Amino acid sequence: MDLLSYFANVDWAEIWIATVDTLLMLGGSLLFTIVLGLPLGVLLFLCGPRQLFEEKRVYALLSLVVNILRSLPFIILLILMIPLTVLITGTSLGVGGAIPPLVVGATPFFARLVETALREVDRGIIEATQSMGATTRQIILNALLPEARPGIFAAITVTAITLVSYTAMAGVVGAGGLGDLAIRFGYQRFQTDVMIVTVVLLLVLVQILQMVGDRLVVHFSRK
Amino acid sequence: MIEFQHVHKTYRVAGREIPALHPTSLSVPNGQVFGLIGHSGAGKSTLLRLINRLEAPSGGKILVDGEDVTAFNASELRRFRQQVGMIFQHFNLLASKTVADNVALPLTLAGELSGKDIERRVNELLKRVGLSDHARKYPAQLSGGQKQRVGIARALSTNPKILLCDEATSALDPQTTASVLQLLAEINRELKLTIVLITHEMDVIRRVCDQVAVMDAGVIVEQGPVADVFLHPQHPTTRRFVQESEQVDENEQRDDFAHVPGRIVRLTFQGEATYAPLLGTVARETGVDYSILAGRIDRIKETPYGQLTLAISGGDIEAAFARFTAADVHMEVLR
Numbered sequence: 001m002d003l004l005s006y007f008a009n010v011d012w013a014e015i016w017i018a019t020v021d022t023l024l025m026l027g028g029s030l031l032f033t034i035v036l037g038l039p040l041g042v043l044l045f046l047c048g049p050r051q052l053f054e055e056k057r058v059y060a061l062l063s064l065v066v067n068i069l070r071s072l073p074f075i076i077l078l079i080l081m082i083p084l085t086v087l088i089t090g091t092s093l094g095v096g097g098a099i100p101p102l103v104v105g106a107t108p109f110f111a112r113l114v115e116t117a118l119r120e121v122d123r124g125i126i127e128a129t130q131s132m133g134a135t136t137r138q139i140i141l142n143a144l145l146p147e148a149r150p151g152i153f154a155a156i157t158v159t160a161i162t163l164v165s166y167t168a169m170a171g172v173v174g175a176g177g178l179g180d181l182a183i184r185f186g187y188q189r190f191q192t193d194v195m196i197v198t199v200v201l202l203l204v205l206v207q208i209l210q211m212v213g214d215r216l217v218v219h220f221s222r223k
Numbered sequence: 224m225i226e227f228q229h230v231h232k233t234y235r236v237a238g239r240e241i242p243a244l245h246p247t248s249l250s251v252p253n254g255q256v257f258g259l260i261g262h263s264g265a266g267k268s269t270l271l272r273l274i275n276r277l278e279a280p281s282g283g284k285i286l287v288d289g290e291d292v293t294a295f296n297a298s299e300l301r302r303f304r305q306q307v308g309m310i311f312q313h314f315n316l317l318a319s320k321t322v323a324d325n326v327a328l329p330l331t332l333a334g335e336l337s338g339k340d341i342e343r344r345v346n347e348l349l350k351r352v353g354l355s356d357h358a359r360k361y362p363a364q365l366s367g368g369q370k371q372r373v374g375i376a377r378a379l380s381t382n383p384k385i386l387l388c389d390e391a392t393s394a395l396d397p398q399t400t401a402s403v404l405q406l407l408a409e410i411n412r413e414l415k416l417t418i419v420l421i422t423h424e425m426d427v428i429r430r431v432c433d434q435v436a437v438m439d440a441g442v443i444v445e446q447g448p449v450a451d452v453f454l455h456p457q458h459p460t461t462r463r464f465v466q467e468s469e470q471v472d473e474n475e476q477r478d479d480f481a482h483v484p485g486r487i488v489r490l491t492f493q494g495e496a497t498y499a500p501l502l503g504t505v506a507r508e509t510g511v512d513y514s515i516l517a518g519r520i521d522r523i524k525e526t527p528y529g530q531l532t533l534a535i536s537g538g539d540i541e542a543a544f545a546r547f548t549a550a551d552v553h554m555e556v557l558r
Contacts, residue, residue: 128315131275132329132381133304142332146319222318222361 009191014181019201021176024095025167026205029102030160037107037159038152040066041114042140048115052126052136066108074105075169082173098175102166110159117151118144149220157213161206168202178202225251225274225385225417230283232269243269245441246283251419251434253288253384256411258428258449259421260464261438267421270438271387274419275307276300287385305333308378312390314370316362316377323349323358326376333381348376352406368399375406379414386410388420392427404430408524425468429453429523437461450523454491454530455553469519476532480516480558485536487516487558488547492529496551502533505546510538532557 044066046052047059069077081101082092089096121144129143145152168179178198186195227249234241244266251257261267272278273285276292285292287303295303316325323345330341349355352372362370371391378386388407392400408431411418422428428435428449435453436446437460444458456462466472480487492499497520506513518531535543547554 122313122315124311124313124315125317127277128309128311129328129332130277131304131307131309131387132332133301134332135301138332142328143317147317149319220319223363 007193007197009185009189009193010197015178015197015201018176018178018181018198021095021180022164022167022178022202022205025098025102025170025175025177026160026163028095028099029106029163029166030156032099032103033106033110033159033163034156036103037110038114040107040111042118042144044111044115045118045144046136046140048119052139066112069104069108070112072105074101074166075172077101077105078169078172085173093174095175097173098167098170098177101173102163102170105166106159106163109162110155113155113158114148114152117148117155120151121147150217153213153216153220157209157217160209160213164202164206164209178205224253224286224288225249225419226284226286227270227273228284228286230273230280230285232266232273232278233281242441244273247443249436249443249446251417253417254411254415255433256408256418256420256431258432258435259419259438260423260425260428260435261421261460262423264440265438266441267438268389271389271419271421274385274387275304275309305329305381306383307385307387308381308383309387309389310371310374310378310391312393314362314367314374314394316370316373318362320361321358322354322360322362322365322373325362325373326380329377329380344380345376348380351379352376366399367395368403371395371399371403372406375403375410379410379416384417386416386418388418390421390423393422393424400427401430407431425453425464429468429521431524433524437464450493450526450528453523454493454528471517476517477557480532480534483514483516483534485512485534486540486556487532487534488544489530489532489555489557490547491553491555492531492551493553494526494528494551497527497529499550501547501550501552502531505543506538509540509543509546511535511540511543512537 044059044062047055047062078101081104085092085097085100088100091097125143125147126139129139134142167177168182170177171180171183178201182195182198185191186198227247229246229248230244231242231246232244234243247270259267259270269278273280274287274292276295280293292303317328320328326345326348327341330336330344336344346355349358352375354369354372354376357365357369362373365373392403395403404427407418410416420427420432432449434447435449436443437452437458438444439460445452445456445461452461453465456465502513505511513533513535516532516534518529520527520529522528544554544556
């Protein structure tokens, strides 16, 4: 029997479109998450207890916002965000409609991971850089971020994989993607073959992300 | 010249004031190697960090070549710090940068030299510390002694006039310690650099320092030229440090010598007197017999010294004592 007949329900063109949608959502949202989350993470770190710019109130406020956004289930955030999304991208539908909520959902998570990665940097490094007469900006750019690079790449990897699972819910706003396909066909129409294909593709995607991430972490650890 | 005028430092921990440094006045002449010795928590680390204002004093003035460090604004402080190198117990090298990039970092931050000039300077510094072959390696690939050499090269990159050493050899084995100290002495001699170092090992002080200050509980309890402090320690803390480095326990020694007949004296020779044939001469002339109970002949920085504990019996003991006192020798009668 033909192998493909096991997958009678699978529309491969549909799968291809869904894969591209998932990659677009992942790429777009990851990019903005890094652009917004990295500075937020640095700010959290600097304002944190016993750090360079210890600011208890700013830290408490940022921390609260981050915690609220992180405790919101993504599917709720997706709906709550609709007015804001329309404002930003002009639409609340499709890939464009999914990226803003994905970014808002992932940025606080990523910022926390960046904060943790920066805290892992030996305080002696900061002291040494200060003793050279570095400005705070120089300390961050020339010492803290390069030293935290392995941790930051690990954070990006974890965030990317989290984003992949978030995109599964983006079907709610018609953004498509593999997860959406799995829910609509695999689950709601009992098409097990579609379910299997999409899940395998998502698994492959996550594996690739983890492998690339691990490689980068090892490379920049300079051991 | 580094001058401390009534400088003190108090930390606030959980609403309580904890004094780290009681009002202290101190001066370090240019070109000297100045050692601060003390146990952990004695305040030596605080004192060192006050010099480049990694710690801000709670009161008092710190003058470096007449300029008040405590009055600097942010940009003056940055410029000042470029003239003060610092090395650390745990090296504090950037693991993400190569040896060459670590050494270049202070120059890159200062932003005054071009890339080519920086490269030339880095090569020159790596040659000085004997690491030219390791320029492209990462710190994780180096041994502890090599890492500290990178630290030294980095600290010297901006041609500082002062080098601060924070327990620079405490994480190294004895052999590596010796070679790093030798490098520091060489730098001090050739570059006329003022070095302030802190340590908890008297041996480090003995090998490289000109002056030493002994700290205990935030106070300098004894201070002076190393030979004086080392050979004739006054304060109990200083005595303990010296005994630790000599591995001698005075009480134990007293018990050991209890059965030895005659008087017991300790003679301390310094400089040329170390090599003079004094004992034999005195013994012949006064008819005393002597036996050496304990002794050590070594160097303090470049000055040779000897310290002998003798039992003396028979003959004219008082005349022998008078001869020792008259010679260029310090005598203590122990019994």
